Amino acid sequence: MQSAPAIQKLLDELERLPGVGPKSAQRMAYWILNSDRATALRLAEAIAEVKDTVRFCSRCFNYAEGDLCEICASTKRDQGILCVVSEPRDIPPIERTAVFSGVYHVLGGALSPMEGVGPDDLRIAELLARLASEPVTEVVLATNPNIEGETTAAYLARLIKPLGITVTRPASGLPVGGDLEFADEVTLGRALETRRPL
Amino acid sequence: MQSAPAIQKLLDELERLPGVGPKSAQRMAYWILNSDRATALRLAEAIAEVKDTVRFCSRCFNYAEGDLCEICASTKRDQGILCVVSEPRDIPPIERTAVFSGVYHVLGGALSPMEGVGPDDLRIAELLARLASEPVTEVVLATNPNIEGETTAAYLARLIKPLGITVTRPASGLPVGGDLEFADEVTLGRALETRRPL
Numbered sequence: 001m002q003s004a005p006a007i008q009k010l011l012d013e014l015e016r017l018p019g020v021g022p023k024s025a026q027r028m029a030y031w032i033l034n035s036d037r038a039t040a041l042r043l044a045e046a047i048a049e050v051k052d053t054v055r056f057c058s059r060c061f062n063y064a065e066g067d068l069c070e071i072c073a074s075t076k077r078d079q080g081i082l083c084v085v086s087e088p089r090d091i092p093p094i095e096r097t098a099v100f101s102g103v104y105h106v107l108g109g110a111l112s113p114m115e116g117v118g119p120d121d122l123r124i125a126e127l128l129a130r131l132a133s134e135p136v137t138e139v140v141l142a143t144n145p146n147i148e149g150e151t152t153a154a155y156l157a158r159l160i161k162p163l164g165i166t167v168t169r170p171a172s173g174l175p176v177g178g179d180l181e182f183a184d185e186v187t188l189g190r191a192l193e194t195r196r197p198l
Numbered sequence: 199m200q201s202a203p204a205i206q207k208l209l210d211e212l213e214r215l216p217g218v219g220p221k222s223a224q225r226m227a228y229w230i231l232n233s234d235r236a237t238a239l240r241l242a243e244a245i246a247e248v249k250d251t252v253r254f255c256s257r258c259f260n261y262a263e264g265d266l267c268e269i270c271a272s273t274k275r276d277q278g279i280l281c282v283v284s285e286p287r288d289i290p291p292i293e294r295t296a297v298f299s300g301v302y303h304v305l306g307g308a309l310s311p312m313e314g315v316g317p318d319d320l321r322i323a324e325l326l327a328r329l330a331s332e333p334v335t336e337v338v339l340a341t342n343p344n345i346e347g348e349t350t351a352a353y354l355a356r357l358i359k360p361l362g363i364t365v366t367r368p369a370s371g372l373p374v375g376g377d378l379e380f381a382d383e384v385t386l387g388r389a390l391e392t393r394r395p396l
Contacts, residue, residue, distance in 0.1 A: 004262060016237070016241070018225045026287070032248060040246075040248075043214070044242040045242070046212075047230055047239070064202060065202040087228075089224070
């Protein structure tokens with residue numbers, strides 16, 4: 001295909017983005033070419049700005065613009081309940097539920113012997129230091145409900161329970177609004193095992 | 199949702215891209231946050247570079263980095279056959295077929311009384327000037343096979359045929375490799391009307 005080198009370079013860079021193949025890269029590139037200069041440069045600047053200003057929160061390792069992330073800096077959060085997640089990207093979905101008002105701790109991954117990720121590769125020492133110095137009474141282990149996440153939660157539960165802190169994990173079960181007919185057997189099995197009295 | 203302002207700004211700008219909703223913008227933003235600085239900035243720079251260096255070819259109005267686009271600047275193209283398209287984005291798919299070796303002319307749209315696009319809004323005067331000065335013997339009207347594209351092709355055919363230049367249009371019909379069973383009736387009807395002896 002005959003493309004100007006600058007366009008080809010833009011296509012190559014766009015295709016690196018997750019979920020972007022050649023066709024969508026081309027649609028985006030033409031949108032950028034067609035849009036006015038200011039609009040296109042706002043996107044370029046937003047990318048540069050995020051790399052310049054965003055780092056890890058010194059306390060919970062969420063993304064932050066200052067020393068602390070917006071959640072750690074807030075005076076409205078319950079400091080007694082701490083939610084452990086694998087990655088910063090796991091925080092926004094939990095925040096959107098508006099059910100959790102505590103603080104977070106980002107591990108930076110999950111235990112995975114297959115991929116050579118051990119306890120020392122995660123921010124577990126930092127978590128234990130926080131539990132020793134902060135007034136935490138409950139830790140919610142919100143790692144993913146897959147093998148690595150379950151392993152990580154089991155490992156952390158063993159470490160934290162002896163400290164006299166309540167350890168919980170979000171329930172697994174049927175998605176709200178879903179059809180029982182279409183549930184996978186593992187989820188349905190888990191939902192039956194953990195059935196609750198009404 | 200509690201996001202750092204720089205992340206929120208990046209999400210807003212990513213969501214402007216065609217085909218990008220909140221979920222994919224978030225995936226892209228986290229990819230940018232996770233990737234090393236150089237990779238992220240290459241994308242930002244590719245966007246800025248394309249806006250700085252890419253303009254319209256002075257001859258055919260394709261995107262170009264210099265005065266002429268790569269196709270007009272090439273010595274290998276057949277100057278006797280000229281393909282008329284609506285937009286620069288229509289050129290790469292034609293180039294990928296490797297069937298066409300002529301040159302192009304980009305109209306910058308298609309006639310649309312509904313949207314108030316008339317002949318003066320398209321680069322039709324520029325096309326006629328080229329036909330008067332260049333050794334063109336055939337014009338391929340490759341506007342889209344929809345109402346606006348068909349109208350534009352019919353309008354241009356009426357202007358160009360009196361000049362003694364052959365005017366053609368790509369065939370409409372069944373997609374190669376497609377199933378007759380799943381063809382829409384308009385396409386199948388057109389394919390039957392324009393059936394060819396074997």
